[in-house]
Amino acid sequence: MRALNSHFLLIDLHSSWCSANHIPISTLAYLKSSSLISSLPPSFRRTRRAHKPIRSPEIRRPSDRFSSGNGSFSSSSSEATSELELLLDLLPLKMRRELYHHEEIGELIEVVMDLGRKPLARFPSGDWEISQQPIKHEDLRHAISKVGEFSDDNRSGIDSSLHRISAIRNRKMQIIGLTCRVGRAVSGSAEIIRDLVMDGGSILVIGPPGVGKTTLIREIARMLADEFMKRVVIVDTSNEIGGDGDVPHAGIGRARRMQVPNVNMQHNIMIEAVENHMPETIIIDEIGTELEALAASTIAQRGVQLVGTAHGMTIENIIKNPSLQILVGGIESVTLGDEEARKRKVQKTILERKGPPTFTCAVEMISKTECRVHHRLDATVDAILAGKSPVYEVREWDNYTNDSVKYVPMLENDNEEKPYLRDDNIMTSDMESGERDIDHLPTWSKKWSSSRSGIKRSSPLQVYTYKVLEADLLQVAKVMGLEDVIDVTGDIGAADAILASSSEIRQNPWIRGVAKFHKLPVFVIKSNTMAQMVKAVRMILGLESFGTMSKPFSDSLNIEIQDDEPKRKPSLEEIDALEEVRLAIEYIVIPGGEPVELLPRRSEIIARQLELVKSYQLSAEKSGTEQNPRLQILPLKLNAKNPTKSGSASGESMSSISSISGVGNGTSVTRLPLLPE
Numbered sequence: 006m007r008a009l010n011s012h013f014l015l016i017d018l019h020s021s022w023c024s025a026n027h028i029p030i031s032t033l034a035y036l037k038s039s040s041l042i043s044s045l046p047p048s049f050r051r052t053r054r055a056h057k058p059i060r061s062p063e064i065r066r067p068s069d070r071f072s073s074g075n076g077s078f079s080s081s082s083s084e085a086t087s088e089l090e091l092l093l094d095l096l097p098l099k100m101r102r103e104l105y106h107h108e109e110i111g112e113l114i115e116v117v118m119d120l121g122r123k124p125l126a127r128f129p130s131g132d133w134e135i136s137q138q139p140i141k142h143e144d145l146r147h148a149i150s151k152v153g154e155f156s157d158d159n160r161s162g163i164d165s166s167l168h169r170i171s172a173i174r175n176r177k178m179q180i181i182g183l184t185c186r187v188g189r190a191v192s193g194s195a196e197i198i199r200d201l202v203m204d205g206g207s208i209l210v211i212g213p214p215g216v217g218k219t220t221l222i223r224e225i226a227r228m229l230a231d232e233f234m235k236r237v238v239i240v241d242t243s244n245e246i247g248g249d250g251d252v253p254h255a256g257i258g259r260a261r262r263m264q265v266p267n268v269n270m271q272h273n274i275m276i277e278a279v280e281n282h283m284p285e286t287i288i289i290d291e292i293g294t295e296l297e298a299l300a301a302s303t304i305a306q307r308g309v310q311l312v313g314t315a316h317g318m319t320i321e322n323i324i325k326n327p328s329l330q331i332l333v334g335g336i337e338s339v340t341l342g343d344e345e346a347r348k349r350k351v352q353k354t355i356l357e358r359k360g361p362p363t364f365t366c367a368v369e370m371i372s373k374t375e376c377r378v379h380h381r382l383d384a385t386v387d388a389i390l391a392g393k394s395p396v397y398e399v400r401e402w403d404n405y406t407n408d409s410v411k412y413v414p415m416l417e418n419d420n421e422e423k424p425y426l427r428d429d430n431i432m433t434s435d436m437e438s439g440e441r442d443i444d445h446l447p448t449w450s451k452k453w454s455s456s457r458s459g460i461k462r463s464s465p466l467q468v469y470t471y472k473v474l475e476a477d478l479l480q481v482a483k484v485m486g487l488e489d490v491i492d493v494t495g496d497i498g499a500a501d502a503i504l505a506s507s508s509e510i511r512q513n514p515w516i517r518g519v520a521k522f523h524k525l526p527v528f529v530i531k532s533n534t535m536a537q538m539v540k541a542v543r544m545i546l547g548l549e550s551f552g553t554m555s556k557p558f559s560d561s562l563n564i565e566i567q568d569d570e571p572k573r574k575p576s577l578e579e580i581d582a583l584e585e586v587r588l589a590i591e592y593i594v595i596p597g598g599e600p601v602e603l604l605p606r607r608s609e610i611i612a613r614q615l616e617l618v619k620s621y622q623l624s625a626e627k628s629g630t631e632q633n634p635r636l637q638i639l640p641l642k643l644n645a646k647n648p649t650k651s652g653s654a655s656g657e658s659m660s661s662i663s664s665i666s667g668v669g670n671g672t673s674v675t676r677l678p679l680l681p682e
């Protein structure tokens with residue numbers, strides 16, 4: 006029990022914050038039937054009167070708890086062993102013994118038991134056959150008898166443990182297979198993103214199944230509740246974060262946990278958590294449906310910090326998932342006027358973010374010890390929609406230093422010189438203008454054009470996709486409001502056009518032969534970005550002219566979809582200059598609130614530096630001489646016109662940085678030393 010403030014009393018099963026005793030269920034029943042304070046048991050009442058603020062527990066460093074060598078960092082090994090035994094108990098005795106002696110047993114991930122097949126143990130190093138004896142009905146019955154009831158998502162758990170048992174059923178709904186996932190509370194697993202947790206922004210964690218998302222957010226919940234003293238409520242859909250049973254696992258620390266009676270109620274419980282329990286942070290595993298995404302966005306709008314996970318490898322997967330799009334702000338297609346499109350040097354129809362994302366930042370988990378951090382999810386989404394590489398940071402946990410190694414990678418895909426689709430290649434007779442002369446267009450495009458000019462088309466234009474996800478194409482068409490006029494077909498004979506990926510078409514040129522035979526145009530995209538897909542849809546529908554055509558109209562058409570901007574390899578000077586900006590902002594401008602004057606650079610490089618400064622939502626002003634221009638980055642409190650001093654930078658981070666007073670308007674300006682060659 007915890008006296009929170011004069012209005013709220015929190016009582017959780019197993020909680021022992023004020024009383025040495027755990028609260029029995031009978032106490033809760035007693036409370037329900039009487040008035041609040043007088044209803045407390047006498048020992049609790051005394052404790053409340055004499056209550057002192059809860060002492061903030063010492064913030065333990067990861068080095069205190071990380072086991073060296075193997076990269077995993079479990080808490081108490083005896084606790085972990087006895088918890089693992091609960092899972093091994095599901096196996097028949099002989100198999101249990103075999104598995105127990107496996108040298109990697111401490112890193113076991115899953116046990117798979119399928120009727121009539123040999124049981125498997127999954128380790129980070131690969132799968133291992135536990136026994137040559139196939140699993141029998143009685144083995145499954147034995148295992149099922151040891152776990153709780155399966156809920157409607159076919160998941161169950163083992164009381165007082167974090168293990169997850171998932172069932173596979175036959176058509177008669179009998180269980181014929183089990184996947185038994187080892188759950189562990191891994192102290193220290195959230196150290197890699199401690200700064201993000203501390204910042205208080207909402208964090209979206211994404212990653213493929215089994216990469217460690219649940220383990221990470223369990224530790225974030227504990228960190229926020231125990232170290233940062235936040236009121237944390239976990240909406241625990243399959244009891245995976247807080248474990249099975251009504252008493253939550255110690256791995257969540259003081260965080261509270263709400264169970265979810267059935268998966269379809271997850272979104273209701275999310276809202277209930279905010280309305281009834283005054284949380285400062287809500288933790289939610291597996292946001293998977295539109296309703297859950299909507300609930301998440303409602304919670305964020307109410308000012309509650311949200312830490313949630315979703316399946317997907319990258320943020321692009323979330324953008325392309327219609328149910329989850331709202332988490333990144335939603336997307337819409339916008340048609341620019343000719344003038345605006347020319348000014349921005351982009352195509353006329355572009356995709357834009359509809360509103361602010363639900364989450365402030367995002368973490369893409371690459372492995373248990375590696376992730377990509379997108380500090381500003383909004384900027385990342387905007388970059389992806391524009392077909393550009395987002396700015397992110399790669400973090401890798403280093404077991405030797407017990408710290409993470411961070412670096413901003415060179416922009417991917419920028420190592421290729423690409424031709425530029427120039428403005429004058431874009432036909433001015435755009436569909437939206439309604440003044441189109443369709444005679445010069447190929448047949449497939451005329452079909453669509455005639456429909457727009459009043460001649461009714463009986464069916465949508467059919468696209469055969471080759472190594473391009475149908476769902477992506479349909480999704481883009483939907484966002485562009487063109488879902489009724491373009492469709493996907495699996496029958497190449499019935500297709501009006503082919504959309505293919507360039508890497509595949511290079512390896513399997515047969516598709517060109519088939520296209521030639523059917524006299525079909527082949528639209529080739531270089532990458533599966535939304536921007537390329539939008540362009541492809543526009544070109545297929547004849548709304549935009551073609552970039553590079555490798556064959557004349559009479560033959561099969563090969564149309565390569567080009568990016569809007571030429572991509573080029575950044576020079577070493579540019580990389581150096583951008584790294585200088587990053588260091589200045591992250592080590593001085595933001596933490597110290599001081600302006601920083603950068604080294605003199607060429608004006609093109611200064612322009613790139615300015616872009617990066619803006620992506621941090623900071624401003625900068627040009628200084629130096631005309632021959633030697635340089636940039637001065639201003640902290641948030643300052644603005645370009647009226648800079649004033651805003652505190653000095655902290656001593657430790659400044660050791661290699663010289664502070665020069667009196668530069669520009671009496672402000673103390675820090676100058677970074679030259680980076681070592």
Ligand SMILES: Nc1ncnc2c1ncn2[C@@H]1O[C@H](COP(=O)(O)OP(=O)(O)OP(=O)(O)O)[C@@H](O)[C@H]1O
Pocket residue numbers: 076077078113114115186187188189191194212213214215216217218219220221373
């Ligand atoms: N940092 C870590 N160190 C050691 N083991 C870990 C770590 N993180 C996760 N694991 C182990 O990896 C397995 C998968 O972890 P977890 O269930 O957290 O993944 P997930 O991404 O949530 O999976 P899913 O999406 O399928 O729910 C578990 O057995 C877990 O104990």
